[in-house]
Amino acid sequence: MSERRLTPLLLAGLVAVLLTGVAIGPFPLSLRQIAAVLSGGGDSQSATVLWNIRLPRVLAAALVGAALAAAGAAYQTAFRNPLVSPDILGVSAGAGFGAVLGILLGLPVLAIQLTGFATGLATVALVLFLSFSLRGGGQVLVMVLCGIAVGALAGAGISLVKLLADPEQQLPAITFWLMGSLAGAKRADVLAALPAILAGLLPLVLLRWRIGLLALGDDEAKMLGIEATRLRLMIIVCATLMTSAAVSMAGVVGWIGLMVPHMARLLTGSRFDRLLPAAILTGAAFMVAADTAARSIALTEVPLGILTAVIGAPVFVWLLARGSRGWAE
Amino acid sequence: MIPLLQTRGLSVGHRGRPVLSGIDLSLGPGQVLCLLGPNGAGKTTLFRTLLGLLPAVAGDVLLEGQPLAMMPRSRIACLLAHVPQSLSTPFAFRALDLVLMGAAIRLGPFARPGAAETLRATEAMETLGIAALAEEEITRLSGGQRQMVLIARALAQGARTVVMDEPTASLDFANRIRVGRAIRDLADRGTAVILSTHDPDQAATLGDRALLVGRGQVLGDGPVRGVMTAERLSALYEVPVHREALSGGGLHFRG
Numbered sequence: 001m002s003e004r005r006l007t008p009l010l011l012a013g014l015v016a017v018l019l020t021g022v023a024i025g026p027f028p029l030s031l032r033q034i035a036a037v038l039s040g041g042g043d044s045q046s047a048t049v050l051w052n053i054r055l056p057r058v059l060a061a062a063l064v065g066a067a068l069a070a071a072g073a074a075y076q077t078a079f080r081n082p083l084v085s086p087d088i089l090g091v092s093a094g095a096g097f098g099a100v101l102g103i104l105l106g107l108p109v110l111a112i113q114l115t116g117f118a119t120g121l122a123t124v125a126l127v128l129f130l131s132f133s134l135r136g137g138g139q140v141l142v143m144v145l146c147g148i149a150v151g152a153l154a155g156a157g158i159s160l161v162k163l164l165a166d167p168e169q170q171l172p173a174i175t176f177w178l179m180g181s182l183a184g185a186k187r188a189d190v191l192a193a194l195p196a197i198l199a200g201l202l203p204l205v206l207l208r209w210r211i212g213l214l215a216l217g218d219d220e221a222k223m224l225g226i227e228a229t230r231l232r233l234m235i236i237v238c239a240t241l242m243t244s245a246a247v248s249m250a251g252v253v254g255w256i257g258l259m260v261p262h263m264a265r266l267l268t269g270s271r272f273d274r275l276l277p278a279a280i281l282t283g284a285a286f287m288v289a290a291d292t293a294a295r296s297i298a299l300t301e302v303p304l305g306i307l308t309a310v311i312g313a314p315v316f317v318w319l320l321a322r323g324s325r326g327w328a329e
Numbered sequence: 330m331i332p333l334l335q336t337r338g339l340s341v342g343h344r345g346r347p348v349l350s351g352i353d354l355s356l357g358p359g360q361v362l363c364l365l366g367p368n369g370a371g372k373t374t375l376f377r378t379l380l381g382l383l384p385a386v387a388g389d390v391l392l393e394g395q396p397l398a399m400m401p402r403s404r405i406a407c408l409l410a411h412v413p414q415s416l417s418t419p420f421a422f423r424a425l426d427l428v429l430m431g432a433a434i435r436l437g438p439f440a441r442p443g444a445a446e447t448l449r450a451t452e453a454m455e456t457l458g459i460a461a462l463a464e465e466e467i468t469r470l471s472g473g474q475r476q477m478v479l480i481a482r483a484l485a486q487g488a489r490t491v492v493m494d495e496p497t498a499s500l501d502f503a504n505r506i507r508v509g510r511a512i513r514d515l516a517d518r519g520t521a522v523i524l525s526t527h528d529p530d531q532a533a534t535l536g537d538r539a540l541l542v543g544r545g546q547v548l549g550d551g552p553v554r555g556v557m558t559a560e561r562l563s564a565l566y567e568v569p570v571h572r573e574a575l576s577g578g579g580l581h582f583r584g
Contacts, residue, residue, distance in 0.1 A: 209441040215418045225406030225434040270420035273441050
């Protein structure tokens with residue numbers, strides 16, 4: 001589909017999903033009530049629900065979905081591998097470790113975000129340092145394997161934190177958070193994560209055509225005039241920033257970074273400059289829809305990570321079975 | 330006149346250890362230089378050095394008179410294009426999108442290719458007679474078609490020197506002829522071409538000049554007819570080689 005037709009379509013889809021997400025809940029809001037509150041009127045109860053509960057939550061979901069999908073698309077291009085995702089550099093596990101450590105230490109929410117973010121960045125820095133100092137420095141495969149190793153280390157750290165946590169109070173909180181949830185998303189969380197996500201997203205969006213050239217490999221991109229090593233490093237930093245911010249807000253929500261870029265690629269083809277905007281919009285809409293379902297399909301809220309895995313795994317297998325459209329066999 | 334591509338006392342190798350030394354090349358507009366040598370002779374190392382992907386162990390590479398080692402990638406890409414032996418991307422770009430990538434040197438960092446770049450890319454594909462492939466996914470193309478797409482990209486890039494890594498290896502007979510014709514077309518437009526090949530007949534057909542490398546040194550450099558003697562090729566490949574003159578003026582080599 002042409003870009004000029006696809007983007008408005010995806011935008012309209014996102015707005016529809018956002019409105020549905022705002023409307024649905026224990027205190028349902030009609031479209032008229034939503035319109036009234038948004039234009040400054042409405043009754044005080046509707047206004048409280050909308051401003052303090054629903055809107056922060058759907059916006060948090062949209063941000064997390066957009067960030068994870070964009071990070072996934074960027075990693076896939078930068079590593080020339082359609083099967084990588086934000087987990088590949090150990091980023092998710094690293095950020096997760098910092099956040100559960102924050103919960104263990106009883107830190108306030110903002111500080112938990114910061115520790116998650118710091119360990120996410122530290123993880124990727126360690127992975128880059130290791131892969132550049134090993135033989136064959138900076139090779140993609142070496143980097144991915146270092147990511148797996150460091151990610152496993154972070155996973156061990158998470159297990160240790162769970163072992164040390166108070167089983168009455170902290171352990172349930174940690175476990176629930178690790179499963180991925182936006183149940184506690186507040187306006188402050190959205191505002192805290194927004195700058196990091198935008199700071200990661202903006203360079204990717206601006207440089208999106210050049211980034212696509214990295215799919216050819218470093219040497220070929222260099223011969224086309226691209227400072228490939230520098231550009232790839234920048235992509236990794238940006239994508240990590242977004243992933244860490246998303247993980248600190250929503251916990252470990254898997255599959256989005258892997259699945260959404262593939263879904264978007266079916267619509268746009270392989271060009272990264274066309275893929276990225278579509279992945280951002282699709283990721284945001286998908287996450288809002290998944291989160292709305294997570295909090296409304298059962299009496300107790302279903303952790304988001306469970307839902308995304310239940311949807312993501314079959315969709316991914318379907319994509320594999322459907323053949324290699326968008327990427328070679 | 331300043332040569333498009335020149336090397337002075339060039340030694341190439343890895344980590345300061347030379348594998349091939351004493352390379353003094355000079356290539357002008359419209360010339361095709363064929364690089365011949367047995368496997369492991371350092372052809373790939375020489376190419377990577379000429380492309381600025383590997384630092385020279387000693388000596389200089391000059392592009393249009395200026396040292397390559399001092400140039401940023403964007404400048405090198407203006408002067409020198411590379412046609413890799415094969416394409417290694419897992420993503421199914423359209424052929425036109427791949428050719429468009431040759432426009433990177435003419436676009437600002439935040440820009441995307443527009444009508445002017447698309448026109449230029451389409452023209453390059455038309456020149457090579459592959460305009461019909463524009464919308465095809467490259468992962469579905471044959472080896473020969475992909476090679477033509479990569480040559481079209483070099484044409485769209487507009488560099489005056491093109492380096493080709495075994496451009497006809499693994500191609501069938503018809504595609505070898507097509508790619509060979511495309512290389513001569515490039516030269517006729519004033520492009521300097523340096524290519525590696527394992528086929529002496531092809532070097533004799535396509536090349537104006539030949540560079541023979543083996544055992545760490547240059548065993549011959551000059552016009553094809555003068556350089557590619559039976560004795561030199563026998564010494565180069567360490568098997569007896571006979572040379573025959575063809576009636577049309579060409580050369581044929583056999584064991």
